[in-house]
Amino acid sequence: MRRGVPVFMVGVLALLLGLAWVQSAAAATAPELKLINPKGIEFVEPIKMIPHAASLEGKTVVLRWNGKHNGDNFLTRIAELLTEKVKGVKIVKVWENDPDTSLEARAREPIVKGGAKEIAKRIASYKPDMVIASQAD
């Protein structure tokens, strides 16, 4: 019976070595695949952002609504708060002067020739120091 222990241990060792060999052999035979990353790159035209003014006092702020539900009501309240808190600020709710600026993109294109760029030009015509725009819904 005493001789059986080392025999058993040698057996276990051999089994472990065998398993290790099988594993390394499997790793060695695992295929090597040359794959293409499908994500691709994104197109960017870098634009320079300008810092905001230290104060909005006496400045012109244009509010642009994207036509989504309640965005106009939200911006109207922002206009009230700006007027109340910032001395001499001039607020332009652009959609009230030019409703086409709040049309959704696909509805806008047939109505506003030039699409988003034309809308941007119209907003720029107010010479804003800042534009606050609602996005999404």
Place this chain on the structure above:
Amino acid sequence: MNLAKATWTSLGAADFAYVVVPHPMGGIALDEIRAKADAAFPAMLEIAQKWTPTAATVDQERKPYPARQFTFTGTETDASDLCYKRGWTDGLPIVAPTVERVNEMLKGTSSKPGDIIGNVPPRNGILTVELAATFAVMAGAKPEHLPVILASAEALLNPKHDLRGATTTTNPCAILIVVNGPVRDELGIQYGVGALAPSPSGQANAVIGRAVNMMMDVVGDSQPPKDMSTLGNPGSYTMVMGENEQANPWKTLAVQQGAKPGASTVTVFEVRSFVNNNLHEPTKPETLLHPMAKAIAPVSGLAESGLECSPDARDLLVLGPEHADTIAKSGWSLEQVQEYIFENSRVAKKDYLIRMEGKEPSCRKDEENISILPSPKGLAVMVAGGPGKHSVYMDTSRYIPITVEIDKYRAKK
């Protein structure tokens, strides 16, 4: 927020001054929305007066072609899992996009692998022919399917279609690709019985749509949660069908869209709702089309947030062959079908104003009884499917369908 960041980055800004206002915005009372403005105002005022952009700029990191390659050691299943973990799939297993397989796929087109099809929103990912072939491999497509995939991508990226809107809206938009012309039979694209169903003979329908959806989602970075669709749409796995032109007594969809008769084309739509019209009794055009028109009005009219303002938007009526035959036997033209649906899918303005809580529409303000279609031509009509008394109305969210010819992408023989 992820979507907003992806958008400003894609437009070239390294950072942006913003305040996040939590949902919901729509469908809440005026005092609630004003309270949200009150809560957001301090942060808005702070960034309005203190924000300075970082010095970082967004640079074009490298050329779009060739795509990055990498070596991976493992089984095909391991490679599929890797792609899944990296967010490059639709959640189902894929075929590993090996360089060898992609090169083989590219034999299906005369286009060069470095040709750019367009920039996929919202990320503005640059979609090359090589990348399209890569997704074709992943979806299980064959080289002969690639031209249909490329034509579909070109159609979707036409600015008139507004894929940016479709991929960023909370609406459940799913891409529908309709195939016309000889290519249907050449590739075995299903257009008869169960044209939209999973099928042992529907491989082309399955893999073409899957490749297109995966490439738009991955290259454009519009998978949930960046795709903001509230619930999403199961049609986004794949939704491709041919037109049953043999059973169409009028102009095919492609010809209605301006294609040459007999050309092989794809036409892309964004489908939001799929409404089956199960109508066994009608024997006349009026009795058949009347319930269809009345079903369309609630789906596209009363359940919609706004009226259609774009004159080019088109919804889609897919008539089953038996329904098309019932109408045509009475001598009705395609134009009469469109006119009938236009006239009978009207919503009273007073009903429209109920859900708008009295707010006037932004267009078509003078119409008291408003058709849900912008014009009779705002309904595209096609024929598909097999025997049976069923036709399907596809509410397309009013995105403008675009048709592209396929042959220019086919390999020269």
